[in-house]
Amino acid sequence: DTAVSQTPKYLVTQMGNDKSIKCEQNLGHDTMYWYKQDSKKFLKIMFSYNNKELIINETVPNRFSPKSPDKAHLNLHINSLELGDSAVYFCASNLLAGEQFFGPGTRLTVL
Amino acid sequence: KQEVTQIPAALSVPEGENLVLNCSFTDSAIYNLQWFRQDPGKGLTSLLLIQSSQREQTSGRLNASLDKSSGRSTLYIAASQPGDSATYLCAVPDNTDKLIFGTGTRLQVFP
Numbered sequence: 001d002t003a004v005s006q007t008p009k010y011l012v013t014q015m016g017n018d019k020s021i022k023c024e025q026n027l028g029h030d031t032m033y034w035y036k037q038d039s040k041k042f043l044k045i046m047f048s049y050n051n052k053e054l055i056i057n058e059t060v061p062n063r064f065s066p067k068s069p070d071k072a073h074l075n076l077h078i079n080s081l082e083l084g085d086s087a088v089y090f091c092a093s094n095l096l097a098g099e100q101f102f103g104p105g106t107r108l109t110v111l
Numbered sequence: 112k113q114e115v116t117q118i119p120a121a122l123s124v125p126e127g128e129n130l131v132l133n134c135s136f137t138d139s140a141i142y143n144l145q146w147f148r149q150d151p152g153k154g155l156t157s158l159l160l161i162q163s164s165q166r167e168q169t170s171g172r173l174n175a176s177l178d179k180s181s182g183r184s185t186l187y188i189a190a191s192q193p194g195d196s197a198t199y200l201c202a203v204p205d206n207t208d209k210l211i212f213g214t215g216t217r218l219q220v221f222p
Contacts, residue, residue, distance in 0.1 A: 031208065041198070043155075045209040056207055090154060092210075097142060100202075100210060102155040 003027050004103040006091050012109045013081055021076045021106045023091030031055075031096055032074035034066060037088040037105070046089075049074050050096070081110045113138045113205055117213035124191055124220055132186040132216045134201035139179045145210070146175050146186050147200040155200065159186070191220045 004025045013019055025032060034046040047066040048056040054066065063079045078085060091103040114137045124130055134144070142163045147155040159175040161168040161184070167176040174187040188195060198217045202210040 033209065035210075042214060043200070043202075043210075043212040045211075048207075048209060056209055058209075092155075094208070097204070097208060099143075099145060099157055099160040101157060102147075104154040107152075 004091055004093055004101050006089075006103040006106050008106060009104065010107050010109075012111065014111055015081055015083060017081050018077070018079045019081060019108070020078070021089055021091075021108075023074050023076070023103055025072055025091075025093040025101070025103075027093060027101060029093035029095050029098075029101075030071060031094055032068070033092040033094075033100070034074065034076050035090045035092060035102075037090060039087070043090070047074075047076075078108075081108075083110050086110045113203060113211045115201060115203060115211050115213040117199075117201060117216050119216060120214065121217040122219070124218075126191060126193060126220055126222050128191050128220075129187070129189050130191055130218075132188070132199050132201075132218070134184040134186070134213055136182045136184075136203050136211075139182050140206075141179065141203045143204065144175075144177055144184050145202050146173075146184075147202065149198045149200060149215070151197075158199075188218075191218075193220050193222055196220050 031050045033048040049068045065077045068074045088105045092100045094100040118133045146158040161177045172189040177184045198215045200215045202212045
């Protein structure tokens with residue numbers, strides 16, 4: 001009955017690989033987000049989707065691409081992984097202007 | 112550009128103390144403010160959402176206040192317990208609903 005879930009929880013991979021992180025919410029929310037928490041624990045928005053449309057695209061490299069098959073899912077694809085991509089990635093969701101609920105995070109380590 | 116600051120960065124108190132965490136933001140044109148808790152290696156747990164029309168919001172031993180005009184919010188924790196030890200984050204949405212996070216206050220409550 002988890003509200004916002006992410007898979008995998010941990011992801012260890014080599015530089016240059018392509019990987020995906022999945023996110024699902026069962027709250028009936030209409031907006032989903034991806035945030036990145038760096039090594040200094042600072043959280044920053046990456047993307048958000050509202051009704052399957054990208055409404056925010058922060059200055060992240062185009063190696064990162066969000067994909068939303070439906071309103072309950074927002075997956076994050078990362079191509080050509082770099083060392084600097086190592087971080088914890090959080091998915092979140094809300095109804096517009098409402099409280100945001102976060103997933104447990106995916107810790108990505110690029111070797 | 113909205114900036115969110117939290118003071119203190121770290122706080123260590125004995126069990127039973129009442130304590131106040133501070134959050135300030137530079138742009139007072141917000142419609143809500145959210146307080147989160149993050150345990151080490153875990154995701155974010157929403158504690159309180161306070162709307163711009165409210166001056167305070169309470170949940171158990173937690174009380175959050177909001178003074179939009181001065182760009183400040185406080186989180187009051189009554190009768191602190193070791194289980195309250197965590198990092199506390201405040202966040203405000205910008206006009207596209209993305210959250211701008213503060214740098215957090217790392218709280219340790221010792222027995």
